[in-house]
Amino acid sequence: MEFVVHDTIPLGNNFARYLIHNDGVGGRVLVVDDEPIVREVLARYLERAGFDVDQAVDGQRAIDAFETSPPDLVILDLMVPKVDGLDVFAWIRERAATPVIMLTARGAEAERIAGLEFGADDYVVKPFSPREVTARVKAVLRRSGDTSATQDPIVHGDLEVDPARREVRLGGRPVPLTPKEFNLAHFLAAHPGVTFSRLELLDELWDFAFDGAPSTITVHIRRLREKIEAEPSRPRRLVTVWGTGYRFDP
Numbered sequence: 325m326e327f328v329v330h331d332t333i334p335l336g337n338n339f340a341r342y343l344i345h346n347d348g349v350g351g352r353v354l355v356v357d358d359e360p361i362v363r364e365v366l367a368r369y370l371e372r373a374g375f376d377v378d379q380a381v382d383g384q385r386a387i388d389a390f391e392t393s394p395p396d397l398v399i400l401d402l403m404v405p406k407v408d409g410l411d412v413f414a415w416i417r418e419r420a421a422t423p424v425i426m427l428t429a430r431g432a433e434a435e436r437i438a439g440l441e442f443g444a445d446d447y448v449v450k451p452f453s454p455r456e457v458t459a460r461v462k463a464v465l466r467r468s469g470d471t472s473a474t475q476d477p478i479v480h481g482d483l484e485v486d487p488a489r490r491e492v493r494l495g496g497r498p499v500p501l502t503p504k505e506f507n508l509a510h511f512l513a514a515h516p517g518v519t520f521s522r523l524e525l526l527d528e529l530w531d532f533a534f535d536g537a538p539s540t541i542t543v544h545i546r547r548l549r550e551k552i553e554a555e556p557s558r559p560r561r562l563v564t565v566w567g568t569g570y571r572f573d574p
Contacts, residue, residue, distance in 0.1 A: 350375055351375060351396035352378065352393065352397075353396065353398070353461060354377075354380065354386065354389055355378070356380045356382075356398065356412065357401040357404065357427060358382060358405055363379045363381070365454050366399060366457060369455060370458055370461065378395060381404075382406040383407025383411065383412045384406040386398075387407065387415055390422075394420065396422070397425065397461055399425050401428075402428055410442065417443060421503055423445040423465065423468045423504075424445055427449075428448075428450070437539070443544075445468070445504045446460050446464055480516065480561070481574070483513070485513045485514075492509055494552055500551070501551065504529070505544055505547060505551070507529050508529060508541075508544050512572035515572065516572050516573065516574040517571065517573065518572075519565045520571070521568060521569035522569055523538065524569065526541060561573055
C-alpha cells in the first residue's frame with residue numbers, strides 16, 4: 325500500500341489549543357513500522373519536538389529494542405512482519421503499562437477494535453499527519469503522567485483510587501490498569517453521581533476527537549468493569565445511563 329504523509333491537522337479548536345500549550349514534553353519513543361518513510365518522518369518530527377527516538381522494522385526487533393531500552397511510549401504499526409503487532413502489544417502489556425499508540429490502515433476497523441480491547445491508549449489511521457501524531461504522543465504522555473491537582477486518595481467503600489501512586493486498589497489489593505484505564509477510573513471516581521457523555525469523556529481524557537473515537541470509551545468502560553466490578557455484566561459502580569453516557573456510583 326502506498327503511504328502518503330499529510331502535514332496538516334484537520335482537528336478542532338481543543339486540539340489546536342493543546343498544541344499551543346503543551347510545550348516541554350519529552351521522553352523516549354519507540355517507532356515500530358516496516359515502512360522506512362513512516363519511521364523516518366515520525367522520527368524527524370518527534371526529535372524536533374524534543375523526544376529521543378528508537379526505531380524497529382519488525383515485531384521481533386521491537387521486542388528486542390523494548391528490552392534493551394524501555395521507552396516511555398510506543399508507536400506500533402499492527403501490520404509488521406515476524407511478530408504481529410497485536411502480539412507485540414500483548415507482550416508489552418504483560419510486562420509494563422507503557423502507553424501505546426497504534427497505527428492502522430484505513431478501513432481496518434477490526435484491527436482498531438482489537439487494539440482497543442487490549443487497552444491501546446490511542447490509534448492513528450494511515451495516511452496521517454506527522455504533526456498530529458507528535459501531538460497525540462504529547463497528549464498520551466501528559467495524561468499518563470498527570471497526577472492531578474489533588475494527591476489525596478479517593479475512597480469509595482473497598483475501592484481506592486490513589487492519584488499520587490497512580491494506583492487503584494480493590495479490597496486493599498492493587499488492580500492492574502493501563503494508563504488510560506487509570507485516568508478514566510480516577511476522573512469518574514472524582515465526580516461521583518455525575519453523568520458524562522462519551523464525547524465529554526473523550527474531550528476530558530483524550531484531549532481531542534478522532535474518527536470512531538466514541539467507541540474507545542465503550543471499550544475502556546467495559547475493560548474497567550471487568551477489573552473493578554464483582555459482576556461486570558451487572559455493574560454497580562460504573563453505571564450506564566442509557567442515551568446519555570456513564571456515571572460512577574459510590
